[in-house]
Amino acid sequence: MALPNAGRPSVDYPNADNLFAGAIPDVYASLMVPMIFAPYAADLAERIAALQPRRVLELAAGTGVLTRELARRLAPGAIIVATDLNAPMLARAQAEGTERPVTWREADAMALPFGDASFDLVACQFGVMFFPDKARAFAEARRVLVPGGTLVFNVWDRIEFNAFARDVTAALARLFPGSPPDFMARTPHGYHSQAAIEQDLRHGGFTAPPLFETVTATSRADAARIPAVAYCQGTPLRADLERRGPDALARATDACAQAFRAAYGNGPVSGPMQAHVVMAAASA
Structure with missing residues (x-):
């Protein structure tokens, strides 16, 4: 399949919210993916497979959890192109x-x-x-889609409905009361408004009303320290914590682990999580 380069300029990303480098990809893949991403990847891949697409482009593929599900579920002749802005994540x-x-x-x-x-x-x-200009990203998705094609994505719901992210954020606010790290609430859990998503899709050229479905699941880990390490050391939150001093990352991880043990006990831990699945059709 020929994929001509449209020659469009890259876009500068202004902050560290999109930084997945250094040790982050390995921690992300080994801890975050099975804990919170795997159930939603299976759900999204099943929805995509039901549409029987022949040519699929994946955006922000990360360490490939959805890519692997698509490879398992799509028809043998289907073509999968997986992309990400971060070369270290793609390498992983x-x-x-x-x-x-x-x-x-x-x-x-x-x-x-x-x-x-x-x-x-x-x-x-x-x-x-994570896209700084979401309408622009949607416009690019619309451009590369055939008429009648489909954009399918999911986003996290509010942080209040996602126990592990909520608990990490609360523990870090207690540890750093003067300047609480707000990455989780600001970015991963900061784009849950259906009205905002619909508006950005319209600005990106998707004129038909999108379909929304809220999907609940359970995040699980074998011990309380796992989500502490995963969130503090396996996401862009790490960069914020490292800037706070040479021992801040270790102190933050310990504080979050203690909070998880207090909330869930010393054994396996689990908590509810919630996300929205969005499907938008490109007009024919």
Whole structure:
């Protein structure tokens, strides 16, 4: 399949909310993915497979949890192109591999290097929240979709409905009361408004009303320290914590682990999580 480069300029990302580098990809893949992302990847891949797309573009593929599910579930002849802005995340995804060939490509969702009408479906698992200009990213998705194609993505609901993220944020606010780290509430859990999503989709050229569905699941870990390490050391929250002093990351991880033990006990831990699945059709 030829994927012509549209020659669009890259977009500068202004802060560390999109920084997935250094030790983050490995911690993210080994701890965050099974704890919170795997159930939603299976759900999203099942929805996508039901649409029977022949050419699929994945945005913000990260370490490949959705990519692997798509490789398992899509028809044998379907083509999968998985992209991410962060080369270290793609490298981690490629190292883990997939059950079938996948094209991996470093790409900015707001300036996609593909020609018009190149794909039947564009997918994104918990990546839209990180796009600085969401309407622009949606416009790029609309551009590369064929008429009648589909954009499918999910976003986290409010942090109050996601126990582990809520508990980490509360523990860090107690540890750093003068300047509480707010990454989790601001970015991963900061784009849950249906009205805001609909408006951005319209500005991106998706004129038909999107379909929304709220999906609940359970996040699980074998011990209280696992979510503490996962959130503090395996997300861009790490950069914020490291800037606070040479021992801040360790202190933050310990404080969150203590909070999880107090809330859930010393054994396996589990908590509710909630997200929205959005499906938007490109007008024919």
